[in-house]
Amino acid sequence: MVIQAKLITRRSRNLSDWYTDVILKGELADYAPVRGCMVYREYGYAIWERVKTLLDRRIRATGAQNVYYPLLIPEGLLMKEAQHVEGFSPQVAWVTIGGGEKLAERLAVRPTSEVIIGTMWAKWIGSYRDLPLLQNQWANVVRWEKATRPFLRTLEFLWQEGHTAHRTEQEARDETLLILGVYRDFAVEDLSMAVLAGQKSESEKFAGAVETHAIEGMMPDGKALQCGTSHFLGQNFARAFDIKFLDDDNTVKHVWTTSWGVSHRIVGGLIMQHGDDNGLILPPKVAPVQAVIVPILYDDTKALTLDTAAKLARLLGTGTVLGEPLRVHADLEETTSPGFKFSQWELKGVPVRLEIGPKDLARSQVTAVTRDERSKLPLAYDLAAGSFDFTGLEGLLLGVQQRLRERAEAELQSRLFKVESFQEFAEVVGSGRGFAEAAWDGTVETEKAIKERTSATVRVLKNEAASGKLACVYSGRPARLVAYWGQSY
């Protein structure tokens, strides 16, 4: 059986087809026989596990601990917070039959867990000594979506949801921004992504929140992808669920809460920000395979090359790069050509390829090729001494990690346009050029009108009040806020 190279649509030609191709042909995921759901294949799940490992570490460093709350939520609980129920009810999947019987009360498959968590906290929290309570869970949630795409929008999705309770408003506000910073740092430092971090407008905030903050990524088609949100919930859920504590001044008070989440959606953002016409380019910190060894086989050196490649894989597996054991794979398949293997591993975005052919063998070296620049560098090994140029390899990996970050940041900056007229505004957000930075009178009416005319929404507010002299780009009235606007996924 002849295995054919899997060709993919060029990213520069059609981002959407390219995206589908890299996911299906790169074997990250597949469509499930359930509408709107996806199956994670080995490689896609390995990327998600890396995301989990790296983000979990950052979340734990803030003092939060992992817990797990039930999947099913009685309807009565979901109804307790008015805005929350209004926001989520239309998206709920309802369990109505269990154990062969119609249930007296329907159970929601959790769309998020504020209400079940609030119920438990009311029981557990009694004193200011119990605060702050900082919890996180890695879980699956279900929201009934119409249009779906793997990772970007799926009926069931995997995420982490953090929930915290605090003694004072200020502490809860600080937590909200602390986590926003954690998300931004994670996206930038671990995933090499470029994001804007800031507050959402009133109409874009989480159902039940006082304030929502988000990180937003710029995609190659100029659209925004919301990659993580951090909500200051005030005392909305504390009042709805009666979560109170005895403070040290001997008075009983409601707690102040926050919630925050990053879902597998960020994997979609990662894919889109970093790929090229040949497929994915994964930042080394998150790549399931950081280096792939590809032997170049000729009849007379085949046995020795394969043997050396296998030994190198074992040797390299003992090395540490970027603070963790190196993730290396040797592709020892004998029936496929090196060229086919190159394209397969490029499609999967492995940051460094280590070629070993007859000349390399003679010089006791591998030829390292970076995924993004295709720059080549020989790296020496000595199997007898058990040594390898790990420093050289780490340098290459760091280089990929940094270049991806710089490229993404430059791309983002080049697609932010300060506009002063609505014509300019519409041109920027309507042409796929990027985000418009525009002054806004701050009213819901203007936001709505802009959305109707351009499909653009406030992605995040700029972190400064509008100066008295600016006029709203749409209404011409005095501006109250400056925001980044764009179409979004």
Next chain:
Amino acid sequence: MVIQAKLITRRSRNLSDWYTDVILKGELADYAPVRGCMVYREYGYAIWERVKTLLDRRIRATGAQNVYYPLLIPEGLLMKEAQHVEGFSPQVAWVTIGGGEKLAERLAVRPTSEVIIGTMWAKWIGSYRDLPLLQNQWANVVRWEKATRPFLRTLEFLWQEGHTAHRTEQEARDETLLILGVYRDFAVEDLSMAVLAGQKSESEKFAGAVETHAIEGMMPDGKALQCGTSHFLGQNFARAFDIKFLDDDNTVKHVWTTSWGVSHRIVGGLIMQHGDDNGLILPPKVAPVQAVIVPILYDDTKALTLDTAAKLARLLGTGTVLGEPLRVHADLEETTSPGFKFSQWELKGVPVRLEIGPKDLARSQVTAVTRDERSKLPLAYDLAAGSFDFTGLEGLLLGVQQRLRERAEAELQSRLFKVESFQEFAEVVGSGRGFAEAAWDGTVETEKAIKERTSATVRVLKNEAASGKLACVYSGRPARLVAYWGQSY
């Protein structure tokens, strides 16, 4: 506010109340406001995360890789394998409404994932080169249970489910037993549990399996707890889902499959096998906190003791024991007494307590106390030199790990009774003494009659055929099999 020591029911007096007490008062879990579901609190989830880490490592070592399949399964798929649907239908939670509309086809909240996996495999598997396919997923599942208890039996539970496809029957049979061995080793070596491993009888096997194998733990009340199962599925699912491959002899064949799972139930077994009247005793390999530092505070040495305890915690956190970074916690709370802290950490089962009082301080040592034997050993430290007697501490932890295992194994062996009459049989399984090893004619009628009269079922078959001379303990007919019988959770 005076904090009272939380007293628990003595294990020797009432196992069931003790179990509930250690879980609730040890803050492992709580009841959820959803019938039959539990909430994992920080400490309980940390135990589960240790279980996951240790078992995942063993599963990966067999070559399996992690994946993730959807939570919701269309009814039509569940109906494809006759025995499977018969077994699971009564336990299914059905989603009938989504996005505000009645669904044309009901969706099952997965009770297990064979059918959705079979559907995808039919698509992915084409050639013998695609085999074996070895997958595992860590997921939540829902089965509508009547009587529930935290960890032991819950509507929603957390587990891993492995699924493999093979080219030949023998390979699939080997895989089934390989995994049974992995589960046994995991239970024995990592969790210090004692289990019997063996095949299930026909009537106790998984719905859709050809053979089911299990590990069964003996609980202190003489009942069995099934802690893990490994199923040889033959070609049942391959035929139902049309999973075929082109073999190297150029003929198309159905694959042979297996599935296997361990759930959070094993945490319940771990708790019951190892506790004592003071609470949990956690084997060090799975304990979220392996050593807790408790300073003994007196007015004149308070500041220095607290400071030293904090510094020791940081120093100990850099150490490696049992192949992993030491998990240490310093209890620096100043308002509670050492005695209260001792009982709290004993309740939580921390394997070694490190006391530091004025005498210890003077000698630059901590006094280590093991949870199970309460044996004491001074361990020297030198903060200036950054040194600590890690070897001594590791020895203590290894000792706890081994003694728990030996104690559990001795307990199991002392509760296995070879019986030759039905009177003896009924006495053993009915009195809470343990399991009866008894010859059986191998018929379903006898098994059913025995269950009706004694509530005992075959836990596992003994790994040998009955010799020609044995008579069935119930029917008196010639025995075909020897089995371990017992009541079960």
